[in-house]
Amino acid sequence: MTVPNPNFGITKSTSVIPSPEEFKNLLPRVVLRPNTYLLLDGEWKFCYDPDDKGLSENWHLGQHCNTTAQWPGSVEMHLAAAKGLKDPVTWQDKVVVWYEREFPRPELNGETTPSMFQITFGACGYETRVWLNGRLLRTIEGEDVHYGEYTSFSYEIEETDLQPVNRLNVRIADTMDAEIPRGKQESHVYKRGGIWYQTNTGAVRSVWIETVERNRLRSRIGVISEVEDRLVRFNLTTRIHDPGEYTIRLKIYPTEKNAEPLATSDFKLYLEAGQKEQRVVIEVPDAKLWSPESPNLYCVVAQLIDANGYEAEIEAQFGLRKIEARGRYVYLNNEQIYLDGILYQPGTATYEEMHRHFYAMKALGCNLVRVHIAGVDPRIYNLADEIGLLLWVEVPSPHSSTALSRQNHRAELLRMLALLETNPSVIIWSLYNEDWGAQDIATNPETRQYIIDMYHYFMIKHPQYLVVDNDGWHHISWEGKLKSDLLTAHLYTPELDRWKELLDRLTNGEMEGVAAFPLVVGDPFFYRRQVPLVVSEWGGFGFPDYGGPKDAEERTERIRQFKTELRRRPIAGDVYTQATNIEYERNGLIDAHTGELSVPPGLLLSAFTLPENDTTEIKKAGANNQ
Secondary structure, three states: OOOOOOOOEEEOOOOOOOOHHOOOOOOOOOOOOOOEEEOOOEEEEEEEOOOOOOOOOHHHHHOOOOOEEOOOOHHHHHEEEEHHOOOOOOOOEEEEEEEEEEEEOOOEOOOOOOEEEHHHHHOEEOEEEEEOOOOOOOOOOOOOOOOOOOOOOEEEEOOOOOOOEEEEEEEEEEEEEOOOOOOOOOOOOOOEEEOEEEOOEEOOOEEEEEEEEEEEEEEEEEEEEEEEOOOEEEEEEEOOOEEEEEEEEEEEEEOOOOOOOEEEEEEEEEOOEEEEEEEEEEOOOOOOOOOOEEOEEEEEEEEEEEEOOOEEEEEEOOOOOOOEEEOOEEEEEOEOOOEEEEEEOOOOOHHHHHHHHHHHHHHOOOOEEEEEEOOOOOOHHHHHHHHHHEEEEEEOOOOOOOOHHHHHHHHHHHHHHHHOOOOOOOOEEEEOOOOOOOOOOOOHHHHHHOOOOHHHHHHHHOOOEEEEEEEEEEEEEEEEOOOOEEEEEEEEOOOOOHHHHHHHHHHHHOOOOOOOOOOEEEEEOOOOOOOOOOEEEEOOOOOHHHOOOOOHHHHHHHHHHHHHHHHHHOEEEEEEEEEEEEEOOOOOOOOOOOEEOOOOOOOOOOEEOOOOOOEEEEEEOOOOOO
């Protein structure tokens, strides 16, 4: 596809413009721009600031770092390299480090266009400050300090801000503070060991500088589809420096964009300076629906065109799909589906390793991956779209329940949502897991009210998802109405007879004595199969505290037995724990480095029919052994 008046690229800093297919895999983002960029990964100067004196001593003016580190990479590994050690360095309470590098001034192509530069960090933190040539930068959101370590953030740079040789200084700080979103990284509350892991923080994803238009669409697209009428609602975010009349033009293509567009539409509007969201709707006639068996994807090209005809363009893949919790079952595209899930904790896995993990989980027979309170490279979400894996995403949790921890939790959630609304594979979001960060959920009305408010926010703002309030137990009932689309339970036992007993009690509607804590808190709740039951963690076979089989053959047979009992009952899905070994949790089915299976392919693919008293057939989750 030829793009008129594209974003003008950097001519001297990138010698080869990648092809569209190559381009998709080079930067950690979901939504693409057809421009060129300078990747700033590689060797940076590095220094440790144990006394946190760098700010007062103006280290941002340079010349304080005497060792080097490879970006991206964790603070822990960079400290180890600086000390000549192989294993990552552990730190306590607080860590502060600085990075520095130089880069040449990129040159725009000769034509005069309304362009500027943008520096983007794929993920960095938890607390990040950035200086360009000694000047503190502010993010597009207006932050002098960016908080968060799981999502990207950007800085706009005018051409006049750049010199022939430019210097970037980055200060990264993190703490063991239990009030910030941590996932399963240790904190003051939960110390390393068992299910709690070493910190892995800092410069964890790529950083790059690219050309962007002064007036453009930001790299985030929300997609809400209606499968009945083939209408797709796109939520776009405009970024305007020059107020005026603009046109948003949408073009929908099959996966290959060299064909004619399937649909196109223009939307004329006046835009003030600043940033705002705008919904536009387009019909995709005869569109095929997206599902794990048939992951049909389309490409949307969205252009913002100014009065002079200059275009700022972004593109993304999307699919039409609808997810519902209706009665005791989950429905995908108005058909019942059983969720054959697996718990996935990426840990320190590279993008290439995660890529292998996802194909391996598909080979196991899974149609669902529960990404457990962690951030992953955004390209993994696109991969799930392409190979047909449903995703259950969770907000990395804080470790204490306070007003500040809830504020930090909400900010992290909104950042994640802004960047993950495009992917049809994402169907479920968890707000909390096992009370982590919400330990007083059973006793504190403020904690419950926050979770209820965020559940209602999803219902209004993001109806394309199912939402779980607190996964595992302690779901919230308000006036007898569950504030969760799924009633989930974490059930662990190595004994088959005990397993049968727990499943029977769960499906009979018992709210106590099933999981580690009561399943529901708040007002009385009476289960009558009005909500899907999902056993969202089970197994753990191989983890010392859970007991279980001694070898792969015995583990395989135990999984088959437990899975059979799940499918004999009116349960909507299950999530086996877990995909790979990680630190002290030695219960994985997939080699963390090679992606090879230690059990037979298809082991987690469920039986194909509902109980005998229900003749409706479950959608089959065919295993893809690629």
